[in-house]
Amino acid sequence: MEKIFNFVDGVVGELGGEPDKVIPILQAIQGKYNYLPEEALKRVCEITDITQSQISGISTFYSQFRHQPVGEHIVRVCVGTACHVKGAGQVYDAFRRELKLAADSDTDEQKKFTLEEVACLGCCTLAPVVQIDDVTYGHVETGTVAEILEDFKNLAPSEDKIVREVTEEGISQGEIRIGLGSCCIASGSSGVKEALEDTLDTSGINVDVKQVGCVGVCNQVPMLEIHKNGEEAAYYTKINANEVGDIIEKHFQSKSWMSRFKNRFYNYAENITFSDIPKSSNRYNANEKDTPIAEFLKGQINIATEYRGEIRPSDFEEYKSKEGFKALEKCLKEMNPDQIIDEIENSGLKGRGGAGFPSAIKWRLVKQAQSEKKYIICNGDEGDPGAFMDRMLLESYPFRVIEGIIIAAYAVGATEGRLYIRAEYPLAVERIREGIKICREKGILGKNILGSDFSFDMEIFEGAGAFVCGEETALIASIEGQRGIPKLRPPYPAEKGLWEQPTLINNTETFSLVPWILRNGADDFNKIGTEKSKGTKVFALAGKINRGGLIEVPMGITIRQIVEEIGGGIANGKKFKAVQIGGPSGGCIPADMADTTIDFDSLKEVGAMMGSGGLIVLDESDCMVDIARYFLSFTQEESCGRCTFCRIGTRRMLEILDKIKSGKGKLEDLDLLEKLAINTKKGSICGLGQTAPNPVLSTLKYFRHEYEAHIKGTCPSGKCEDLILYEIEDECTGCTKCAQRCPVDAIEAKPYELHKVDNELCIKCDICRQICPVDAIEIK
Secondary structure: OHHHHHHHHHHHHHHOOOHHHHHHHHHHHHHHHOOOOHHHHHHHHHHOOOOHHHHHHHHHHOOOOOOOOOOOEEEEEEOOHHHHHOOHHHHHHHHHHHOOOOOOOOEOOOOOEEEEEEOOOOOHHHOOOEEEOOEEEOOOOHHHHHHHHHHHHHOOOOOOOOOOOOOOOOOOOOEEEEEOOHHHHHOOHHHHHHHHHHHHHHHOOOOEEEEEOOOOOHHHOOEEEEEOOOOOOEEEEOOOHHHHHHHHHHHOOOOOHHHHHHHHHHHHHHHHHOOOOOOOOEEEEOOOOOOHHHHHHOOOOOOOOOOOOOOOOOOHHHHHHOOOOHHHHHHHHHOOHHHHHHHHHHHOOEOOOOOOOEHHHHHHHHHHOOOOOOEEEEEEOOOOOOOOHHHHHHHHOHHHHHHHHHHHHHHHOOOEEEEEEEOOOHHHHHHHHHHHHHHHHOOOOEOOHHHOOOOEEEEEEEEOOOHHHHOHHHHHHHHOOOOOOOOOOOOOOOOOOHHHOOEEEEEHHHHHHHHHHHHHOHHHHHOOEOOOOEOEEEEEEEEOEOOOEEEEEEOOOEHHHHHHHHOOOEHHHOOEEEEEEOHHHOEEEEHHHOOOEOOHHHHHHOOOOOOOOEEEEEEOOOOHHHHHHHHHHHHHHHOOOOOHHHHHHHHHHHHHHHHHHOOOOOHHHHHHHHHHHHHHHHHOOOHHHHHOOHHHHHHHHHOHHHHHHHHOOOOOOOOOHHHOOEEEOOOOOOOOHHHHHOOOOOEOOOOOOOOOEOOOOOOOOOHHHHHOOOOOEEEO
């Protein structure tokens, strides 16, 4: 008890005891104990102004908080859109079976593991994704769950390693760049980095190693980019750590002839020993055409992602060398606030986080508001399942985002700022925190910025897991230490926002575009895009696509161009069926409308919306009824419950979709479903309820035949478990692998004979189909 009290006292001493500090305090307590011990909560109430009712209201509203003891390790199964369409539900069920969890429990008997679903881990190109503590596993299948748990148990415990720069005396032979964004790390880039450092240390090769942020080409990582004087740049993609030595030797020489001799000898011996093991990496030259990298990057324009793959995220001097803070300096020394806002207006910039409200209008409203105190908030919550744009921008370009915020603060007269970032993005939080610290040391934040009369500072606020906090008034309530419940507008945050003061709120991508616009001029930005949608848009391209990743494309590009040219078409030879764009607030656009341009107006016309920028590609194996149900279940669970239409309307729609998905629906259900969707859209207070019916309405409009097929007892895509059977075809060789791995003994082992599935026992876990060596198992 004394230890708990001492810890709580220390947390309160560091954070403060005001009511608005309740969320950070609870996060610190849970970070220590993995849940919220009752003794700790009572102590908080004893020594602060925070009440028991406030703690209860907060800790039960935000999904991040737990009230019961949990296991030693937390297993998080991502159920974001990209993971869902690739079988995350089956993966979650497989973990439950492997951990032998009781029906009403999420923790195993040994208290070793606690299993939970998370809306999105932001690694959509690796779907399905599972995270155990800080270890991320990508491309998880139901049949590999046991191996994943065993692998985690066998990991050697080690402290977090500080990123180490490799330095050698003498003239550098060149530069090697390696991406260390979250997707890169989850794909094995950390291991490649360590192998690279070991190789350079032992060989004595003098090369500059640059650890950059997101390289964007998430489908090709881990990737090394080799730059050597007199040679064309070379890219090595999908490499393993054991291939690094060979790659380095191809481009660079050790200073010592003895080191060169030893390396050649060891490589020769290794090649003999492992001659039958295929190399995984591919090499491409920088100017080589028709490569996965060249095709992926073709047609993209880098503004928010300027210097993608070239710049160290936390290197202040390098950011400055690439015109960093030039725009801020220009604004403070050559422009007044009205001129800055005029430039933003002339650029045509619209907010990149939702429906595309003109940024200049919002900025001008805050500037004109009369108040001694004004705030600015960067919305980096990014709660959409299937979106990872904000995470990549915050991780890879922290100084660019900070510069954009400071410029906006100067333009509207704000003196304090908050960066609201999802707690599920620890690397983004770390990079921004480091960026803020450096900016304070360099005079970019604080009093009299760059010698001017303008003073401004900011701090990070970590979200606690509530999708509704993407809505402006709910986000403000969260920062103030309240439940994230939206408020009726007007008044708008521009008039009365944080602490009832005028507040400017834009999302991460919007702020990241601001420095480029002010540095290059509004006209250059205005030339890109369409008449009503200017500039570029960053998308998280994921799903059933050959080349997924972070892309930045001009407004007005078509869906077909993104899917076929940048994304390389549909994976595994399947047919393109639809794209889901805009997350839970968006809609599904069918393949026969792939020539639809991506801009605010065009997407709205076809029943979708830009949203934050998630773009999930679906193929013929995806069921549109299942997709609609998935998104509606998400929004229904995330509803704050304030308004009747959203609280009850989404629940009633979900009940109807459950009936239809299980083959128990009726044709009249479709009319009722559509009526409920329209009324929910009209009657809800905030954007969550107003847009929650979009996936339902768009799938009803374009894929009504699939709803009707389900009502007749058939799932055309073979996705809905209640309407499918597993059958083993004549190609079966009787190897018994399926029988050995079936978790419910639905397949009897008969060596060298045609096997059969007992569909009365079958739980549709899909393990048998995944491991069958001759693809003899079909879904009927």
